Amino acid sequence: MVKITGSPHPHADNEDRHAREVASMYGLTPKVEVAIRYTIQNQQWNRLRMLVDPLHPADKADFLERISAEDLRILVRQLGPDFDAEILPYLHEEVRENVRDLLDPDVFAASLPELDSDDVVTIAEELAPEQLNEALAALPAQERVLVEQSLAYPEDSAGRMMQREMVVVPPFWTVGQTIDFLRSSELDRGEFYLIMVTDASGHPVGEVRLSKLLCTQRPRRIAEIMDTETRSIPATMDQEEVALLFRRYGMITTGVIDEEGRLVGIITLDDIIDVIDEEAEEDLMALAGVSDASIRTSVLETFQGRAPWLFVNLITAVIASVVIGFFESTIEKVVALAVLMPIVASMGGNAGTQTVTVAVRAIAMREFSPKVAVTFGLRELYVGIANGLIFAVVTAGLSYVWFGDAQIALVLGIAMLVNMVVAAISGTLIPLSLVKLGVDPAIASSVFITTITDVIGFLVFLGLAALYLL
C-alpha cells in the first residue's frame, strides 16, 4: 500500500507516486502490458493466455484497442474459441467491428448468448442484415425473441438500452417467499439492484430495493414494503430524456414499459453513463464542427465528416469577404483599416461563442424556462456592454499608439462596442431560436454567431471609416 499525503496538485515527487497509485488501480499496468506484448512477439501462446485470462474484460478491451492491427489479428486468432465474449461490450465500435471480422463467425455467434440482452442489442445494431440473422439464429429461442423485440424500438430509445433480464414477483408474495425463490433460482451470477413487482397482467405496481428486502422480516408482504412512487419509462422514450430523468431524480435503476404499460425491461444507471458521455461529446463536437468524435475513425470517414463543416465555414468567410469588398476603395486610401479590421471580427466572434456555449450547455441540461431565458439574456447584454466598453477603450488606445490617428481609434472603439453587444444579443437569441425551430442549437449556433459577428464587425468598422475618415 503506497501511502499518499498531499494536495490535488502534488509536487514532482508526489506526482510520481500519484501516477503509480493511479496506475495500480487498473488491472492492465504498464508492466503487464509490456509482458503481453513480449509473449506475442515471441509467440509464447500459453504464457499469453496466463497473462490475459485474469484481466477484467474492460482491461482486455483496452489492450486490444491499443495494439497494432497486425497484433490484434494475431491475438484474436490465437484466442480463437476461447475469446472472452465479455470483452465485446467494452470495445469502441470501430475496434469491435475489426474484432468481429477477425473472429470465426461461429465463435462470434456462440459468444452472444453469454452476454446480457442489452449488450447483445448494442452489438446487433451494428451488424449487416445477413450477419444479424446469423447472430440471432445462434441465440436460444427465448432470448432471440427478446433481442428482436428490443431491436424493434427506435434507435437511441429506452427500448434499445434496456436489459430484459430482471426479477419480477407478485405483490402478494411475502419477503420470505421472495428470498426462498431467489435462493432456489440461478440468479446469483447476475447483478440486480431492484425487484420489480407486477400485477397479473404484467403492469408494474411497485419496486422493492434489495436493501429494504434484506432489512424486512420474512412474514411481511411485498405489497407492504414496495415503493409505489416509481417512474416507469416508456420504451420509446429517447435515451437523452431517460438520462435527464435519471439525473434529475438520482435514480439507480428503473423499469421500462411497452405501449400497453406492461413491464418489459429495466435500465440501470451504468447504461446511462454511456448516454451522458455520448451527449456531452456530441455537443462539444457539434460546436467545433466535427461530425465524428473518435480518434479511431478512418482518414476517409474523418475527411467526409469534416469537409462539409469547413465548406459551411467557407461560405460564411466569403460573406465576410464580400462585406470587406464593399470598402475596397476605403482600404486602399487608409490601409491601417485592413490591419485593424480582423481584431473587431475576432473579438466579436469570441464573445459570441462564449455566450452561445453557455446557452447550448444549459439547453442540453434543460435549464431554460422563459423567465430564466430573460434573466440570462439581460445578463449577457450587460456583460457584453461592459466588455464592449473596456475593449473599445483598450483597442482604441492601442490603435492610436500604433497609427497615431484619433479618428481611426474612435471608429475602432465604436465598432468594437457595437460588435460585442451584437455578439451578446445574437449569442443568446440564436441558440434559443434554433431550439424553437427544432434545430439542434449545438450544431448550427457556431456558424450563425461567427457569420453575424464577422459581418457586423467589418461592416460597422469599415462603414464608419468610409463615412468619417475620407
Place this chain on the structure above:
Amino acid sequence: MVKITGSPHPHADNEDRHAREVASMYGLTPKVEVAIRYTIQNQQWNRLRMLVDPLHPADKADFLERISAEDLRILVRQLGPDFDAEILPYLHEEVRENVRDLLDPDVFAASLPELDSDDVVTIAEELAPEQLNEALAALPAQERVLVEQSLAYPEDSAGRMMQREMVVVPPFWTVGQTIDFLRSSELDRGEFYLIMVTDASGHPVGEVRLSKLLCTQRPRRIAEIMDTETRSIPATMDQEEVALLFRRYGMITTGVIDEEGRLVGIITLDDIIDVIDEEAEEDLMALAGVSDASIRTSVLETFQGRAPWLFVNLITAVIASVVIGFFESTIEKVVALAVLMPIVASMGGNAGTQTVTVAVRAIAMREFSPKVAVTFGLRELYVGIANGLIFAVVTAGLSYVWFGDAQIALVLGIAMLVNMVVAAISGTLIPLSLVKLGVDPAIASSVFITTITDVIGFLVFLGLAALYLL
C-alpha cells in the same frame, strides 16, 4: 396511458403527444407549477403546502430555481421550519446560497443531520468559516467527526465525495447472521447496494452484492460468497480519476480507503454522474473561453470570468494584425488581398479547432497512448492535406472569378493548403504537448491554435503575394 408508436423524429402530431408523455414523467408538471404560483400570489399558504409537500425534492428544487427572487423569499419564509432538507443537495450552488441566506440559521443547521454525510460535505464546502462551525455544531457528535474527516481531504477528492454511512460485516459471519443483523437494524430507510467486508483492523477484504446475498443459503459464510477482486479507491484520489475508474469497469459502488488502507466510506455511481457532467462542462467551457458555465452566475462574476479570456484573444488578434502590418504596402497596391486574407485565417482556425476538439476529448477520456497518438497525428495530417487541396482549388477558383487574377488565385490556393496542413499538425501537437507540460489542454489549446493559424495564414498569403505579385 398514452399510446406511443413511431420514430424518434415524430411528426407534429406525435411531437405534441411525445412532449406530453415526457412532461408526465416529471412530478412538477406545468399544471402543478401554475397552481403553486397561484397559491403564492394569493397567499393561500395551506393549499401551497398541500401542493408542494408530495413533490420529489428534485422537483421542489427545480421549482425554487425557476421562480423570481421575491417568490423564493416568500416561499422559503412560508415553509420556515418545515423546509425539506432533502431539497438542498438538488439545488444549484448559487440558488442554494440564496436559500441558505433566507432560512433561519437554526432551521438550516437543524436540517443538516437529515442528510447523507456526502451531501452534508457538499453543503459544508460552500460555507464561510463561522457558518461552518455553527453548522457542524448542530450535527450529532459522531456525524460531526465524519464530516470533519471528509473535509480534511483535498477538494474534488474521493474523500469529499464519499458517503460515510455503509454496512460493514466481518468475513466469518454467515449469510443468516448478516440478514438477521440487517433486520434488527434501522437501515431499511437508507439505500445501499453493497455490503462491505473488513478484517478486525478495518481493512477491506471483500464486498458482497446484495443480489448475491439474497440468492445464498443462510448457513454459508460471507467469506465464501464475497467478491475479493474489488477496487478500493484511496480517499485522496481526484474525482476525475474516480469517474474514469467507474466508467472503465462499469462499477455501481465501491469502497474508499484512508492512508492506512482502512475502509472509510463508499462512493456510488450516482455521485459519479455529477463529476462526469462537471468535467464535460469544464472542457466545453474551457474550449470556448468561459470560466463560469452557469446561466445563473451574476453579471459581475460572468464579466470577471469572460474578460480575461477576451483579453488573451485580443493579444492573439493583435499579433495577427502585426503580421498584416508588415505587408501594408503590398495591401495598398493590391487591395484584393485585404478582402481575401480573412478567408485563409478563418479556414485554418476552423480546421485546427476541429482537430484540437477531438484531441482534447480523447485526452479527457484517457484514450491516447504513444501508438494511438502517432496514428491520430497521421490521420489528421492526411485529412488536413485532403481538405487543404480541396479548399485550395475551391478558393482559388472563387478568387479568380471574383478578381480575374490568376496570380492572386494561385497565391490564395497555396496559402490555403499550407494553413490547413499547419492546422492539422499544430492541432495535434498543441494539446498533446500541453498535457506533457501539465497544462489543461482544454484551456490553452484554442488560443494557441487560432494564433498559429492566423499568423501562418496571413504570413503565407501576404508574404507570397509580396514576393510574386509586385
